[in-house]
Amino acid sequence: MLTLENVSVNYDAIEALTDISLTVSQGEVVTLIGANGAGKTTTLRTITGLLEPRNGRITYEGKEISGMATHRLVPMGIAMSPEGRGVFANLSVRENLDMGAYIRKDKKGISDDMERAFTLFPRLKEREKQKAGTLSGGEQQMLAMGRAMMSRPRLLLLDEPSLGLAPLLVHTIFEAIDNIRSEGTTILLVEQNANAALHHSDRAYVLETGRIVMEGDSKQLAADPRVKEAYLGE
Amino acid sequence: MSSWLKSLIIGIVVIALLYVLNGMMSKGGFFGAGIDDYTARLLVFIAINIILATSLNLINGFTGQFSIGHAGFMAVGAYSSAYFTVNYGKQLESAFSFLGETGASSIILIIAIVIGAIVAAIAGAIVGIPSLRLKGDYLAIVTLGFAEIIRIVILNIDAVGGATGYQVPGYANFLWIGIFAVITIVVVHNIVKSDAGRALVSIREDELAAEAMGVNTTRYKVTSFVISSAFAGIAGVLFAHYNKFLSTNDFQFIKSFEIIIMIVLGGMGSMTGAVVGAIVVTLLPELLRQLPAIQVGASTFQFSDLRLVIFALILIFTMILRPQGIFGTAEIGNIYRRFRNKLGKPGGLE
Ligand SMILES: Nc1ncnc2c1ncn2[C@@H]1O[C@H](COP(=O)(O)OP(=O)(O)OP(=O)(O)O)[C@@H](O)[C@H]1O
Ligand SMILES: [Mg+2]
Numbered sequence: 148m149l150t151l152e153n154v155s156v157n158y159d160a161i162e163a164l165t166d167i168s169l170t171v172s173q174g175e176v177v178t179l180i181g182a183n184g185a186g187k188t189t190t191l192r193t194i195t196g197l198l199e200p201r202n203g204r205i206t207y208e209g210k211e212i213s214g215m216a217t218h219r220l221v222p223m224g225i226a227m228s229p230e231g232r233g234v235f236a237n238l239s240v241r242e243n244l245d246m247g248a249y250i251r252k253d254k255k256g257i258s259d260d261m262e263r264a265f266t267l268f269p270r271l272k273e274r275e276k277q278k279a280g281t282l283s284g285g286e287q288q289m290l291a292m293g294r295a296m297m298s299r300p301r302l303l304l305l306d307e308p309s310l311g312l313a314p315l316l317v318h319t320i321f322e323a324i325d326n327i328r329s330e331g332t333t334i335l336l337v338e339q340n341a342n343a344a345l346h347h348s349d350r351a352y353v354l355e356t357g358r359i360v361m362e363g364d365s366k367q368l369a370a371d372p373r374v375k376e377a378y379l380g381e
Numbered sequence: 382m383s384s385w386l387k388s389l390i391i392g393i394v395v396i397a398l399l400y401v402l403n404g405m406m407s408k409g410g411f412f413g414a415g416i417d418d419y420t421a422r423l424l425v426f427i428a429i430n431i432i433l434a435t436s437l438n439l440i441n442g443f444t445g446q447f448s449i450g451h452a453g454f455m456a457v458g459a460y461s462s463a464y465f466t467v468n469y470g471k472q473l474e475s476a477f478s479f480l481g482e483t484g485a486s487s488i489i490l491i492i493a494i495v496i497g498a499i500v501a502a503i504a505g506a507i508v509g510i511p512s513l514r515l516k517g518d519y520l521a522i523v524t525l526g527f528a529e530i531i532r533i534v535i536l537n538i539d540a541v542g543g544a545t546g547y548q549v550p551g552y553a554n555f556l557w558i559g560i561f562a563v564i565t566i567v568v569v570h571n572i573v574k575s576d577a578g579r580a581l582v583s584i585r586e587d588e589l590a591a592e593a594m595g596v597n598t599t600r601y602k603v604t605s606f607v608i609s610s611a612f613a614g615i616a617g618v619l620f621a622h623y624n625k626f627l628s629t630n631d632f633q634f635i636k637s638f639e640i641i642i643m644i645v646l647g648g649m650g651s652m653t654g655a656v657v658g659a660i661v662v663t664l665l666p667e668l669l670r671q672l673p674a675i676q677v678g679a680s681t682f683q684f685s686d687l688r689l690v691i692f693a694l695i696l697i698f699t700m701i702l703r704p705q706g707i708f709g710t711a712e713i714g715n716i717y718r719r720f721r722n723k724l725g726k727p728g729g730l731e
Contacts, residue, residue, distance in 0.1 A: 195593070197589075216597070217589075217592040217593055218592050218593075218596055218597045218598065221593070221594065221595030226593070227593045229589060229590060229593055233589055233590030234587070234590070235582075235583055235586035235587055235591075236586055236587075237582075237586055237710065238582070238583075238586060245579070246583050246591075246594050247594060249579070249583075249594045249595050250594075250595040294594075
C-alpha cells in the first residue's frame with residue numbers, strides 16, 4: 148500500500164534520513180521505533196509531503212506521492228495525527244471532529260462516523276462542547292486520533308500517540324489502535340514506547356540516526372536481545 | 382419566516398434607514414429633520430472604518446495571518462479609482478446624463494468601486510502569493526513594507542497630484558458608503574459561516590493540522606487576503622470620492638495601525654467586535670478633542686495631538702486586561718442567546 152524506496156532526506160546540509168526503505172501492506176499495523184532524534188517524525192513528514200526526499204521514491208497504492216502537498220493526500224485516503232497532536236485549540240471537540248471530515252460532503256456518513264469516534268473514545272463524548280485547548284494531554288491525543296479517522300482513511304499515520312501519557316491512558320490509546328485496525332484501516336505507527344508498539348503491531352522497523360538498522364516481525368523483534376537491550380530496557 | 386424573506390426585510394429596513402440618514406445630511410434635510418455636517422462626517426468615517434476593520438478581520442482575525450499594511454491597499458483603491466474618475470468622470474456624466482445627476486454619479490461611483498476593488502485585489506495577490514506560500518510571519522513584514530512603498534510611489538506620481546494632493550469628484554454619499562459597509566459585513570459574515578470559513582479558522586488554529594485535514598492552506602490564505610485587500614480598496618474608493626481630496630498623508634502607517642487597534646480592541650475573529658472597534662476608534666479622537674488642553678511648564682498639550690500615544694496605550698491595556706478584545710470571538714447573537722437563556726425565557730432552536 149505504502150512503499151518507501153531508498154529515501155534520503157536532508158535538512159539543509161544535515162542528512163536526517165539515509166536510504167530508508169520500508170513497506171506497509173494493506174491491513175497491517177507497522178511500527179517505526181527509535182530513540183529521540185532518530186528521524187521518525189522526519190519520515191512521516193516526508194511521507195506527507197512536508198519534506199521532499201533528496202533521493203528515492205515514495206509510492207502509495209501504486210502512485211508516486213514524493214513531495215505531494217499534504218492536503219492532496221487526504222482525498223487519496225491518508226490521514227495523519229501529527230506529533231504534538233495539533234488540535235484546533237479554540238474549537239470544540241465536536242468542531243474538531245467536524246474538521247476531520249472536511250473533505251467529505253455526506254452529512255449522514257459524517258454523523259455516523261462522529262458516533263463511531265465517540266464509541267472509540269467515550270471520554271470525547273462527555274466533552275463534546277468543550278474547547279479542545281482545555282482538554283488534558285491524553286484527551287487531546289484521543290481527539291487527534293478521532294479527528295484523523297473522520298476522513299475515513301485507508302492509511303492512518305500516527306506520530307507518538309502515547310507521548311507523555313500515564314500508563315492507563317497509554318493502554319486506552321493502544322486499545323483504540325487495535326480497534327481501528329480491526330475495522331480495516333492500515334496503520335503506520337511511530338513510537339518511542341517500543342514495548343507497547345511491538346505488542347500492537349505486525350511488523351516493525353528500527354530507526355537509528357536516520358538509518359533502518361533492523362526490521363522484521365514485531366514479536367521476533369521484541370524477543371531480539373539487541374532490541375531488548377536498547378529499546379525495552381531489559 | 383423563511384430566512385431569505387427575513388434577510389430581504391432586514392435589507393429593506395437597513396437601506397431605508399441609510400436613505401433617511403442620507404436625506405438628513407443633504408442641504409434641505411429629510412422632511413425638515415437634519416444632521417449637521419460634523420456628525421455626518423463622523424457617520425461616514427464610521428462606515429468606512431467598518432469596511433476596513435471587517436475586512437482586515439477576515440485575514441487577521443479569522444485566518445490568523447498578520448497583515449499590518451491595510452492602509453496600503455486602501456490607498457491603491459483610492460488613487461486608482463480617483464485617477465479614473467478625474468480623467469473620465471466628466472465624459473461619463475454626460476453619457477449617463479439621462480439618469481439624472483444622482484443616477485449618473487451613482488453609476489460612476491459603482492464603476493470606480495469595481496476598478497478600485499480589482500486593482501487592490503491585484504496588489505493583494507502580488508503581495509500575498511509570495512509571502513503566504515511560506516509558513517511564518519512573512520506577511521507582516523511584507524505588508525508593512527508594501528504600504529510604505531506604495532505611499533512613496535504615489536507621492537512621486539504627478540499624474541495623481543504627487544505631494545500637493547489630488548482633487549477628486551465627490552460621487553460618494555452616505556447612502557452608498559453605508560450600503561457598502563453593510564455589503565462588507567454580509568459578505569465577510571457569509572464567508573466565515575461557510576465551509577471556507579471553517580477552513581480559514583482551522584488555519585488560524587493550526588496550519589499544519591489544517592493541511593492534514595485536507596485544507597489547501599495556501600489557496601485559502603491567499604484568497605482570504607485578496608478579498609480583504611479588495612474591500613480595503615473599496616473603502617479607499619469611498620473615502621476618495623467623499624472627501625474629494627487625497628493626500629498620501631491619509632495612508633501613513635498610523636492608518637494601518639488604527640485599523641489593527643479596531644480589531645484588537647473589538648476582538649479578533651468577531652464580526653461584532655470589528656464593528657464596535659471601528660465605532661470606538663472613530664469616535665475616540667473626537668472625544669479627546671472635547672477635553673481641555675493641559676499645561677506642562679511652558680508647553681500646552683492638546684489631548685487630540687496625543688492620539689497615537691493613546692492608541693498605543695489602549696493596545697497595551699487591551700493586551701494586559703483583555704487580550705481577546707471586548708468580544709473575543711463571540712458575536713452579539715451568541716451573547717443575546719446566552720442572556721436570554723439565563724433569564725429562563727423559552728429559547729429558539731439555536
Ligand atoms: N527543521 C529541522 N531543521 C534541522 N534539523 C532538524 C529539523 N527537524 C528535525 N531535525 C533533526 O533531524 C533529526 C531527526 O529528527 P526527528 O524529529 O525526525 O526525530 P524523531 O525520531 O521524531 O525524534 P523524537 O522521538 O524526539 O520525536 C534530529 O537530529 C533533529 O534535530
Ligand atoms: Mg518525533
